[in-house]
Amino acid sequence: MKYIKTSLIFIITVCFYLESGEVNSWECNKFDEAKILGENGEFLGTLGPSWKSDSIFNTSSTHSSAWSSVSIFNESSKYGNTYSSTSVFNESAPNPPQIVSKDGFLGYLSIGPSWNSERFNPYDFKYTCDWE
Numbered sequence: 001m002k003y004i005k006t007s008l009i010f011i012i013t014v015c016f017y018l019e020s021g022e023v024n025s026w027e028c029n030k031f032d033e034a035k036i037l038g039e040n041g042e043f044l045g046t047l048g049p050s051w052k053s054d055s056i057f058n059t060s061s062t063h064s065s066a067w068s069s070v071s072i073f074n075e076s077s078k079y080g081n082t083y084s085s086t087s088v089f090n091e092s093a094p095n096p097p098q099i100v101s102k103d104g105f106l107g108y109l110s111i112g113p114s115w116n117s118e119r120f121n122p123y124d125f126k127y128t129c130d131w132e
Helices: 002-019 025-031 122-128
Strands: 035-037 043-046 098-101 104-109
Touching: 025 098, 025 122
Parallel strands: none
Antiparallel strands: 035 043, 035 098, 098 104
């Protein structure tokens, strides 16, 4: 009986881990060129390699700058601070930016909470997909 309990706990833990909002390397193509849309559909850039002009990882793009109002990396913007209801970096933000591909809604760009499988951390994309 103890073996069954231990096995069940292990299976539940593994299933929970697999369903968390972490990006897996085999999913990178699904997210490549997906648009990041803020409040009222405001375009905040795209996901993808840093050499793409609208990529949020392109350091020459307004979508990755520390001063642009349409950058998630501007700590003074509503999308980049730690307290806004629309911020990527507010773990409990009720309205973080959406990730939308040509096939439709893929999830939210947000640092958490980690148990929410619809929320994806921007740094997971950057390093898992090698988009730096």
